[in-house]
Amino acid sequence: AQKVTQAQTEISVVEKEDVTLDCVYETRDTTYYLFWYKQPPSGELVFLIRRNSFDEQNEISGRYSWNFQKSTSSFNFTITASQVVDSAVYFCALGLTGTASKLTFGTGTRLQVTL
């Protein structure tokens, strides 16, 4: 069975600090997909990134970057120079092939960015 672990329940940082959100996944499948979503206080889930298991290249998008390491089954998310608008709950999710693209979510990490 697949599992996603986000060990950090809550993180508080001061604006402009860098912060890394950890995600560790478990699956026996060799082909899988990893996602990060952001959930602001309004409740909707905003898609941030999708990665397939064959692509270990790290990605940077503005202040956001993702580090995918198959050797440690981790897909960590770093926000550089955090801003108050980054305050949200961030979810990591795992999707397998042949499962209707159903996602298994982690328990989420609540990020609080203060002035």
Add this chain to the structure above:
Amino acid sequence: EADIYQTPRYLVIGTGKKITLECSQTMGHDKMYWYQQDPGMELHLIHYSYGVNSTEKGDLSSESTVSRIRTEHFPLTLESARPSHTSQYLCASGRGGSGNTIYFGEGSWLTVV
């Protein structure tokens, strides 16, 4: 930006009432999903659909039912609401094929009193 809409956004309803949460997407996605999320908690899949006339139960047992008569529409119904149904319900959709991104609506907050 995904075009997936949920109504109502917020609903407070008495025990025993029947409710339907609406979900529509304009992207022509084959797959649609309903996730349930208690405040501050993880998401659990309760229903999904591969396409028209296809519905399946998710990983978390739910007393709700769904239907998929049209590609763009995936309503969720509770025949008799109970306080234990109080939660946020998130609808999502995605293209056919494995591993495609799933896009979420804004969610429906249901409170049963």
